[in-house]
Amino acid sequence: xxxxxxxxxxxxxxxxxxxxxxxxxxxxxxxxxxxxxxxxxxxxxxxxxxxxxxxxxxxxxxxxxxxxxxxxxxxxxxxxxxxxxxxxxxxxxxxxxxxxxxxxxxxxxxxxxxxxxxxxxxxxxxxxxxxxxxxxxxxxxxxxxxxxxxxxxxxxxxxxxxxxxxxxxxxxxxxxxxxxxxxxxxxxxxxxxxxxxxxxxxxxxxxxxxxxxxxxxxxxxxxxxxxxxxxxxxxxxxxxxxxxxx
Amino acid sequence: xxxxxxxxxxxxxxxxxxxxxxxxxxxxxxxxxxxxxxxxxxxxxxxxxxxxxxxxxxxxxxxxxxxxxxxxxxxxxxxxxxxxxxxxxxxxxxxxxxxxxxxxxxxxxxxxxxxxxxxxxxxxxxxxxxxxxxxxxxxxxxxxxxxxxxxxxxxxxxxxxxxxxxxxxxxxxxxxxxxxxxxxxxxxxxxxxxxxxxxxxxxxxxxxxxxxxxxxxxxxxxxxxxxxxxxxxxxxxxxxxxxxxx
Numbered sequence: 001x002x003x004x005x006x007x008x009x010x011x012x013x014x015x016x017x018x019x020x021x022x023x024x025x026x027x028x029x030x031x032x033x034x035x036x037x038x039x040x041x042x043x044x045x046x047x048x049x050x051x052x053x054x055x056x057x058x059x060x061x062x063x064x065x066x067x068x069x070x071x072x073x074x075x076x077x078x079x080x081x082x083x084x085x086x087x088x089x090x091x092x093x094x095x096x097x098x099x100x101x102x103x104x105x106x107x108x109x110x111x112x113x114x115x116x117x118x119x120x121x122x123x124x125x126x127x128x129x130x131x132x133x134x135x136x137x138x139x140x141x142x143x144x145x146x147x148x149x150x151x152x153x154x155x156x157x158x159x160x161x162x163x164x165x166x167x168x169x170x171x172x173x174x175x176x177x178x179x180x181x182x183x184x185x186x187x188x189x190x191x192x193x194x195x196x197x198x199x200x201x202x203x204x205x206x207x208x209x210x211x212x213x214x215x216x217x218x219x220x221x222x223x224x225x226x227x228x229x230x231x232x233x234x235x236x237x238x239x240x241x242x243x244x245x246x
Numbered sequence: 247x248x249x250x251x252x253x254x255x256x257x258x259x260x261x262x263x264x265x266x267x268x269x270x271x272x273x274x275x276x277x278x279x280x281x282x283x284x285x286x287x288x289x290x291x292x293x294x295x296x297x298x299x300x301x302x303x304x305x306x307x308x309x310x311x312x313x314x315x316x317x318x319x320x321x322x323x324x325x326x327x328x329x330x331x332x333x334x335x336x337x338x339x340x341x342x343x344x345x346x347x348x349x350x351x352x353x354x355x356x357x358x359x360x361x362x363x364x365x366x367x368x369x370x371x372x373x374x375x376x377x378x379x380x381x382x383x384x385x386x387x388x389x390x391x392x393x394x395x396x397x398x399x400x401x402x403x404x405x406x407x408x409x410x411x412x413x414x415x416x417x418x419x420x421x422x423x424x425x426x427x428x429x430x431x432x433x434x435x436x437x438x439x440x441x442x443x444x445x446x447x448x449x450x451x452x453x454x455x456x457x458x459x460x461x462x463x464x465x466x467x468x469x470x471x472x473x474x475x476x477x478x479x480x481x482x483x484x485x486x487x488x489x490x491x492x
Contacts, residue, residue, distance in 0.1 A: 152398035153398050153401060155399060156399050156402075156427040156430060156431055157479075159431060160430070160472060160476075161475070161476065161479055169485055172485070173479070173482045177479070181402040184402060184405060184406070185398070185401050185402055207485075207487070221482055224481060224482050225478060225482060226406060227478075228474070228477065228481055229407070229474075229475070230406075230407065231477070232471060232474020232477065232478055233407055233419070233423070235470060236467055236470050236471060236474075237463070237466040237467060237470055238415070239418070239419075239463070240463075241453070
């Protein structure tokens with residue numbers, strides 16, 4: 001399983017992902033799920049991957065190969081970011097179709113779902129979730145975050161706190177807290193945690209952290225959040241039958 | 247969908263459930279999911295239901311009918327609480343089997359999953375989750391809570407805070423917070439929220455609340471928890487590149 005998320009803020013974009021890949025409990029490995037592309041100086045694109053690892057890797061390989069071709073649509077040629085999402089969707093559909101018959105026979109699920117985000121100079125940043133079927137949805141002011149994979153455990157805190165006017169550093173902290181809740185609940189989501197911050201109009205990552213289990217930052221966030229949750233719990237209202245005046 | 251949970255504490259048991267039942271988005275209704283049984287003065291048993299509503303209702307009807315029979319196993323005749331879980335499991339399997347062929351034909355899922363908890367005098371309280379297949383698992387000191395239905399959204403806070411030595415009122419508050427997180431994330435889980443507190447050796451409910459959307463208690467818990475989470479978020483550690491000394 002996987003947990004990736006991305007937030008679209010007034011100040012820019014935040015991307016975060018775990019790095020655990022599992023094919024059964026006895027085949028657990030670590031793979032990065034965040035890929036950066038800057039095929040020309042006027043654009044910067046990040047892709048987060050989830051789902052079948054073979055599909056994800058082949059799709060990323062094809063996306064890279066298309067950058068070398070002079071005649072093909074690619075992340076280099078698209079004029080709008082939504083066209084990048086459309087294009088990534090077509091690549092996903094093509095990879096899945098190539099292996100569909102064999103996968104069906106073995107009963108395996110070859111589906112993969114990606115997040116595509118970034119900016120093309122002169123236009124605002126954008127964030128899209130691309131489905132295995134090749135279509136997409138965009139983040140919006142009302143729904144400023146998108147999630148991939150094991151999304152439920154980490155969603156309540158996002159729904160509560162994520163707004164587009166959050167500072168980009170606060171959004172990065174929120175992403176860490178959301179991943180922390182997920183890692184604590186599902187063993188198939190695990191470190192290192194990759195965190196990338198893109199500031200509007202910079203056309204490169206402002207920050208890119210890879211936080212492993214020993215990361216002091218990750219530990220500090222976990223401990224403070226745990227402490228804060230316990231404090232919040234301690235301050236909940238009493239039932240009317242409770243007499244102690246805590 | 248449904249969200250029910252129960253906690254097993256040193257002081258007793260806490261049961262909580264939402265009351266929303268859906269068969270598609272245009273057929274949303276309210277059904278209680280918490281059922282109490284005291285067939286003889288030496289025992290008190292609570293059942294929480296989830297899954298197919300028809301299966302759940304027929305199973306509860308049969309469990310009640312069996313109480314009138316003099317020759318059948320029932321909640322009246324079992325000697326251990328695990329036997330009550332076994333018995334409820336057999337009823338679930340029988341109801342599902344009776345409708346299996348027709349349900350298969352229509353493509354509907356007739357499965358239901360129950361929580362069975364309570365106490366038989368002279369033995370400790372117990373808490374069991376009974377699967378649609380008729381088998382069960384018990385709560386334990388290491389895992390003092392069981393959940394039914396849409397469990398993921400409300401699990402992180404339980405994993406963090408639930409221990410068997412929590413006071414029973416704290417556990418009831420925790421159950422409300424867990425249900426609040428779930429109701430905020432999934433529209434198919436909704437009020438009224440039913441909350442029941444069973445104190446060890448009392449063989450009756452100490453408290454039984456039905457909290458609708460207007461409930462001042464539910465609103466107060468929601469508001470304080472929201473405030474507490476925001477405070478926890480505000481106090482997360484800064485990244486090393488942040489200069490402001492908040």
